[in-house]
Amino acid sequence: MEFKEFDRCLSDAERLNVAAAYDMIDAIRRTWSDPQTGWRPLESLLASDFISFTPTSDPDRQQQLDKRGFIDSIRNQLPRLKPESRLEIVAHTAHGNRVATETNSEMLREDGSALRNRHHQLFLFGAPGRITQYRTYMDSAAIVDSAIARGEVLVREFVTALGAASPELERLAAKGFEFGPADGSAPIDVVVLLTKIRALRERVKTLHLHIIENGLIVDQGIASVELQSSSGSLHSLVIYFDDDHVTNASEFSSGILEISS
Amino acid sequence: MAGDGSGARQLTAQEHRNVATAYEQMAAAMAGWRDAAEGRRRLEAIQSDGLVWYTPSANPTRELHQGREQYIKLVTEFQFDYYIPGSKVEIFATTVQGNRVATEMISDIVLKDGTPYTNRYQQLFTFSPAGKVEVYKLYMDTAIFIRDDNRATAKIADDFLYALSTCGTLGLSHLLTDAATWTFTNLGGRPQFMNKEAALRRVDKLQERLTGYGFKAMTGSAVVNGAHVTVRAKLSATDTRNRKPIETEHHFVIRTEKPQESSHAGRILGGKIVSVREYIRGGSLPEI
Secondary structure (H helix, E strand, O other): OOOOHHHOOOOHHHHHHHHHHHHHHHHHHHHHHOOOOOOOHHHHHEEEEEEEEOOOOOHHHOOOEEHHHHHHHHHHHHHHEOOOOEEEEEEEEEEOOEEEEEEEEEEEEOOOOEEEEEEEEEEEEOOOOOEEEEEEEEEHHHHHHHHHHHHHHHHHHHHHHHHHOOOHHHHHEEEEEEEEOOOOOOOEOHHHHHHHHHHHHHHOOOOOEEEEEEEEEEEOOEEEEEEEEOOOOEEEEEEEEOOOOEEEEEEEEOOHHHOOO | OOOOOOOOOOOOHHHHHHHHHHHHHHHHHHHHHHOHHHHHHHHHHHEEEEEEEEOOOOOOOOOOOEOHHHHHHHHHHHHHHHEOOOOEEEEEEEEEEOOEEEEEEEEEEEEOOOOEEEEEEEEEEEEOOOOOEEEEEEEEEOHHHHHHHHHHHHHHHHHHHHHHOOOOOHHHHHHEEEEEEEEEEOOOOOEEEEEHHHHHHHHHHHHHHEEOOOEEEOOOOOEEEOOEEEEEEEEEEEEOOOOEEEEEEEEEEEEEOOOOEEOOOOEEOOOOEEEEEEEEEOOOOOOO
8 A cells, every 4th residue: 555644653563554454455345356366365464363343332233253254254245246346445543553444335236236334443453464353333324224225125026026926936035935824824835825826816817916105114124014905905914034035924914815806 | 542552653742632632522521411511611622613523424314514513512402411420431442643533432321211322432533733623523333323213112012012901091092192093904804994082992892802802012023114113912812702712913003203313312202103003813803
């Protein structure tokens, strides 16, 4: 990296630390376009006792990654981002074994969604240039917002595929997906659900499901959906989902599979 | 102070002064929680007239740039009103270079309604040549506010189920606005639309007819978004007319007058319930 006038005061050790911080971000970025080797500099940049975490007072989100876990998370996640994604340090503050960096990110996913964030990271060093801790302070609400927005898209696609008896339903359903009918009878898998919906569409040629006004309420991993079918019935579903798939759907009151023409 | 000394340069007098000023800003804020005039005096002494402060975010509704007067009012009015004695913020580490000081800080605060608020921050102070705070950026775990706001909204669902399960309807009436509506769709049936009075009458009759008319919320079933909260709950009751057991699962979709709101320093609770939509699975309730 190129040091500026602002960095004139830094000691040799501090310059090594600043350069290492930029190199780590650079390695993360390179992995997006070169998933095979882009991450390799991390092996020497991160000390053997390295840990990474996002400081939070919420115990549900407290987790630490060690060196192996962190490198694996970079190697496994980043091929799902487009190479045009951005991660850029815009300013740093360095003294002794600490480097604080302000970083802007724009993660563009293969599914077309984007997550933009602002970070204030802290790098701690043992030997100069070897990172022992990496703490990421950021607008964590942006991640929640993004997860909910993606969940909403997923649920809408699921409802559309359900109403259309589309083979998309199999792609959207997770392995082990279960649909719980309103009458409380045994849950059915996506193949049986698709078969039954197709049979329904043969009987009810104008089958159409649409989400009523304010009928879609999405939280992290779970959504409540209220639908009206072309028969005028009101249907309610509670849908569970992960990043990419619907894992479970339970229906209430009016059974979609009981719709008559 | 920051650094283990390994290869650390000597800080300049200006850098030492900036670190001390960063600490003083937070000390002045805490003083302002107890004594508004003292807080104002101390903050005005160290903050530039043109101070800009904000929580960095790519979401423009979250990154609101505000000035010195707004910071002072936050401390000496809002936080003064809401924080109990003993509430604190504490800087535990700093990183300084030139006119920049990055501080790691924790907060341990309790609001006057008893709600704890804690957070983790890495602030960034940028100083003028004269040593006044020109820019103050508050990077923090903003998802905490979502968690806390959702908890407050989900409490409405808890209160609702509790009131529904008390063998009386006054508690439920208190939670609903006068113009509240209630829609119930029985298994395989059409929706019944009711105003508040009709809904309470229905509940009253169900309580009379069914022994054990009480709802148990299903763990982790609350869905919260803005002014909406939905919750699933189980009912185990007996119809006294025919001694038949009723084991049903209900899905309540509740809308409140307004969503829970939070600021940097606290939260304002949403209002009463405007509408309830009730769905059922696994069985039916007697038609009332």
